[in-house]
Amino acid sequence: xxxxxxxVRDVVTAxxxxxxxxxxxxxxxxxxxxxxxxxxxxxxxxxxxxxxGVLKPRSGSIRLGGEEIAGRTPNSIVARGIALVPxxxxxxxxxxxxxxxxxxxxxxxxRGEVDADVERLFGRFPRLQERQAQEAxxxxxxxxxxxxxxxxxxxxxxVLLMDEPSLGLAPLVVEEIFRIIGELHKExxxxxxxxxxxxxxxxxxxxxxxxEQGKVTFSGNPGSLAEDEVxxxxxxxxxxx
Amino acid sequence: xxxxxxxxxxxGLTSGAAYALLALGFTLIFGVLRRMNLxxxxxxxxxxxxxxxxxxxxxxxxxxxALITVAGAVLAGGYVERLCFAPHRRGSAIAAMVASFALWMxxxxxxxxLLPRHLxxxxxxxxxxxxxxxxxxxxxxxxxxLAAAAAVCPMLWWTLYRTxxxxxxxxxxxxxxxxxxxxxxxxxxxxLVFALASAIGGLTGYLIAASHEQVTPMLGMWxxxxxxxxxxxxxxxxxxxxxxxxxxxxxxxxxxxxxxGPQMRDLIAYLLLFALLAINPPWMAxxxxxxxxx
Numbered sequence: 001x002x003x004x005x006x007x008v009r010d011v012v013t014a015x016x017x018x019x020x021x022x023x024x025x026x027x028x029x030x031x032x033x034x035x036x037x038x039x040x041x042x043x044x045x046x047x048x049x050x051x052x053g054v055l056k057p058r059s060g061s062i063r064l065g066g067e068e069i070a071g072r073t074p075n076s077i078v079a080r081g082i083a084l085v086p087x088x089x090x091x092x093x094x095x096x097x098x099x100x101x102x103x104x105x106x107x108x109x110x111r112g113e114v115d116a117d118v119e120r121l122f123g124r125f126p127r128l129q130e131r132q133a134q135e136a137x138x139x140x141x142x143x144x145x146x147x148x149x150x151x152x153x154x155x156x157x158x159v160l161l162m163d164e165p166s167l168g169l170a171p172l173v174v175e176e177i178f179r180i181i182g183e184l185h186k187e188x189x190x191x192x193x194x195x196x197x198x199x200x201x202x203x204x205x206x207x208x209x210x211x212e213q214g215k216v217t218f219s220g221n222p223g224s225l226a227e228d229e230v231x232x233x234x235x236x237x238x239x240x241x
Numbered sequence: 242x243x244x245x246x247x248x249x250x251x252x253g254l255t256s257g258a259a260y261a262l263l264a265l266g267f268t269l270i271f272g273v274l275r276r277m278n279l280x281x282x283x284x285x286x287x288x289x290x291x292x293x294x295x296x297x298x299x300x301x302x303x304x305x306x307a308l309i310t311v312a313g314a315v316l317a318g319g320y321v322e323r324l325c326f327a328p329h330r331r332g333s334a335i336a337a338m339v340a341s342f343a344l345w346m347x348x349x350x351x352x353x354x355l356l357p358r359h360l361x362x363x364x365x366x367x368x369x370x371x372x373x374x375x376x377x378x379x380x381x382x383x384x385x386x387l388a389a390a391a392a393v394c395p396m397l398w399w400t401l402y403r404t405x406x407x408x409x410x411x412x413x414x415x416x417x418x419x420x421x422x423x424x425x426x427x428x429x430x431x432x433l434v435f436a437l438a439s440a441i442g443g444l445t446g447y448l449i450a451a452s453h454e455q456v457t458p459m460l461g462m463w464x465x466x467x468x469x470x471x472x473x474x475x476x477x478x479x480x481x482x483x484x485x486x487x488x489x490x491x492x493x494x495x496x497x498x499x500x501x502g503p504q505m506r507d508l509i510a511y512l513l514l515f516a517l518l519a520i521n522p523p524w525m526a527x528x529x530x531x532x533x534x535x
Binding site for chain 1: 405408409411412414415416418419420421422423424425426
């Protein structure tokens with residue numbers, strides 16, 4: 001059992017009076033692919049945005065490698081080694097593919113290594129290399145997703161957060177995305193993945209959590225709960241929270 | 242006849258250069274913050290007033306006066322950003338705009354307290370007569386304004402497209418949340434863009450004051466109106482558009498004044514804006530409707 005790199009404890013995040021996260025506790029082990037499943041509105045994206053610092057938690061703790069990061073600014077959290085691939089990709093549409101990657105490396109000062117990383121990522125994503133001078137807004141959905149992942153990797157994060165990478169993509173493209181996630185894991189990455197596509201996610205994850213209505217309701221390894229039960233609750237939510 | 246046309250066009254380009262610079266300042270702030278800063282003109286006026294106060298009490302060179310104007314505008318701009326826009330960054334856009342309007346009033350009052358008379362002389366840039374290019378006249382101040390615009394535009398382009406800071410600014414304009422996720426500090430970008438816009442405004446304000454050889458508290462209102470009009474004519478949020486809008490406004494005003502008299506000159510700009518809003522061309526529609534994510 002490897003150590004927890006990211007630990008979330010009793011996090012409460014609210015939008016005004018509405019509590020989207022009502023005390024979420026989970027942990028992401030180093031070198032693992034940990035998956036967060038849950039129906040729409042359960043709080044998955046809210047948790048991702050809170051961990052990345054875009055939203056501030058009302059209470060609770062988030063620790064990265066033992067260091068408290070809850071409530072910090074997004075750019076200081078990036079500096080500490082977390083990168084989020086946001087829902088809907090949010091690529092910089094008017095900037096070129098290459099500029100998008102350079103933006104991901106904004107905080108890094110090692111110019112030579114940044115350029116080397118760009119080349120390495122182009123090697124992993126050849127379609128991005130083909131389109132490196134094109135504006136990101138002209139890319140297809142799948143290509144934009146690759147770009148969003150590559151951009152996040154440019155900061156050399158300790159933990160990669162991914163919010164619904166398969167959203168709105170064709171099945172073949174989804175396969176490719178998950179293949180890349182698998183590759184990244186083999187190279188030692190720690191990945192915390194939010195997915196609606198429970199089926200694909202459970203094939204890859206070492207550990208998963210089920211979140212429903214702002215609370216974690218199940219934690220386990222794929223196979224420990226009958227997959228059908230998990231998928232049913234992830235997509236539809238259970239009758240009582 | 243042709244000479245008149247050429248002269249008017251030249252005069253129009255000169256005043257247009259000022260409008261273009263003002264519009265650039267508005268556009269930078271609007272593009273990054275997506276909010277209208279109603280205090281932009283007044284901060285320029287504040288800078289000009291600082292320089293006026295210094296020139297009334299001390300003997301100083303022109304360059305120093307220009308620097309004081311820029312410094313005053315940047316200081317005032319920072320004050321506006323901290324007070325009106327930083328606190329409402331995630332909150333209400335209206336609150337920020339109304340607050341900036343309140344500061345407009347504040348700056349005007351401050352100016353009248355510091356320098357109570359309605360009008361003050363401002364040192365001219367040059368004491369001699371206008372330059373002549375064949376049949377055409379060009380005042381030295383006008384040449385300076387054209388030169389300033391011609392220098393600022395490529396410098397701004399270079400800053401936005403060839404520097405790391407410019408990359409951050411463009412990222413924040415494009416996708417503010419994703420920019421923060423990439424490690425860019427949005428609050429720092431806002432503040433620095435404000436400072437940059439204020440510096441450009443200060444330079445423009447100095448040249449305007451030196452050109453008119455006077456300052457009044459109305460300078461804030463005047464620069465706001467012209468800058469906003471030019472920005473909207475050129476397409477809200479577009480930097481090249483701001484320049485083109487400013488130049489176009491200047492040339493249209495100059496020719497209108499020649500053919501229809503000075504009263505029409507001010508009216509034509511508003512008529513033009515009204516027509517544009519009514520027609521709603523694509524470049525305006527893109528910004529008047531909400532921008533979608535990704």
